[in-house]
Amino acid sequence: MRILFNVFPASSHVFPVVPLAWALQSAGHEVVMATTEAGLDPKLFTNIASAGLTAVPLGGKEEIAASLAPHLAAANRPDRRTAEIDPDDENAWRTCRDMLIDLLGAHYPPPQAGSDHRPVLDTLVEFARNWRPDLVLWDPLAPTGAVAARACGAAHARLLFGMDNVGLVRTKTLQELADPSSGLTEDPWMPWLGPVLERYGLDFTEETLLGQWTLDLTAARMQYPLDLRYVPVRWIPYNGGSTFPQWLHTRPERPRAVFTLGQTRRLLNGPQGGFPLREFFDSVSDLDLEMVATLNNDQLSTAGTLPDNVRAIGYVPLNQLLPTSSAVIHHGGGGTSGACVAYQVPQLMVPIPMWDEKVIARYISARGAGLIVDPAAIDVDSMRKDLVRLITEPSFQAGARDLYEDMLAAPAPKDVVPTVERLTREHRC
Incomplete structure (x- = not known):
């Protein structure tokens, strides 16, 4: 089969699906990964290629960057909206x-005035019609x-x-549309999606938003x-390729804690609008542990002089760090949480509201x-106490083992391949 992956232009969306792409490719299928050149992630295509996959750039860099600019600016405001479903x-x-x-409307903008070309979408459809995939994921x-x-x-x-x-939003929207008392009389997705479908002579079906089926990594x-x-599908942690650091060749002599905020430090609502790095590192300076902090240059500049038990590194894939770690402090992202589950490491989470962080x-x-x-x-003193609990109380390690056992209950990517093949045969035109 020929299989086309169409992913959002961010490495955080690429990395989770790489193991499945490998499994399909190893089973003899042709696999390519298409995404845009929106400039949101400068390493995006490098990361796809370094994973041994074929990238298909879809263009639209200037148009999408312009249409997304207001949304990126709004993301820095304290009153920003997110796509998170808050349980409360x-x-x-x-x-x-x-x-x-x-x-989505900004990411797939309409044709420019005086032009019939729709960036990204036209390129994707043209590629699909020429390459003729059997399956699009x-x-x-x-x-x-x-x-x-x-x-x-x-x-x-x-x-x-x-x-x-x-899926949840769509289900609730359909319930509202069916309820006369809700006041919702028109499908709110149609102003954006209707013209997209009309452009290719297609009518709307629920499968357009929800797929013919769904592969679920949660x-x-x-x-x-x-x-x-x-x-x-079982979550298999993949964090990109790198060289294994020599200092990680041996196990630590004392407990190792990993501190990582990913790329979301600017979204934390601590003092001065950011995580209080210096205060937190000072609070753990007397603990008998090794703190490995993945900090970029901007983050490091706010941390001041680091205590002797804190090692600052630019980037090391979590699958290299976690096997020798006793706890992880992180921003609540699904990729980091999933990696912690895979390596049975207790977690101290500062959930940034973006998609599903509070739920996780x-x-x-x-x-x-x-x-x-x-x-x-x-509160850095409370965080210090929580970190000590995670490392010293056996119940947290037991809880991490339970989550790991749950993860193993889901079929590995290679075991899902026959199901994907069967469903493709059933649904392909």
Whole structure:
């Protein structure tokens, strides 16, 4: 088979699906990965190629950068909207819906005045019609993968990078549309999606937003109770290729804790709008542990002089760090959380509201594998105490083992290949 992955232009969306792409490729299928040149992630195509996969650039860099500019500026405001489903807010799904519609509309802008060319979308459809994939696997934030699949007669399925917020929002939207008292009379997705479909002579079906089926990398116990067809896939941590540092060749003589905030430090609502790095590192300076902190230059500049037990590094893949670690402090991202589960490491989470961070953090905490820090009220002394608990109390290690056993219950990517092949045969035109 020929299989086209259509992913959102961020390495955080590419890395989770690499093991499945490997499995399909190793089974003899042709695999390519298409995404845009929006300039949001300068290492995106390098990361795809270094994973041994073929990248298909879709262009649209200038047009998409311009249309996304207002959204990127808004992301720095304290009152920013996110696509997170907050468990404590029964109306959060409506905010999520508005955010998704705005984001997708900006990411696939209409043709420029005086031109019939629609960047990205036209390139994707043209490539699909020429390459003729049997299957298109598309990111929930790249639903034009479904459009391309329908335009060329391929089967298509969503490939979830996290919780199915789109599925939940769509289900609730359909319930609202069916309820006369809701006041919602027109489908809010259609102003953006309608012209996209009309451009290729296609009508709307629910599969355009939800796929013919869904490959799901999330833990079964975390999934929303939706009436959709899910195919579970085990999360296999992949963080990119690198050289194994010599200092990691031997196990540490004392407990090792990893501190990482990914690329989201600017979104934390601590003092001065950022995480209090200097205060936190000072608070753990007297502990008998080794703190490995993955800090970029901007983050390091705010940390001041580091204590002797803190080692600052630019970047080391988590799959190299975690096997010798006793605890991880992180921002709540699904990739980091999934890697911690795979290596059975207790987690101290400062969940940044972007997509599903609070849901993941509460699930891990409820399973006894971690503790949560409120990002709006960071107290370094409390964090210090929580870190000590994670390292010294055996219950957290037991909770991490339980999550790992749950992860193993899902089929590995190689074991999903026959199911993908069968479903493709059933749905391909």
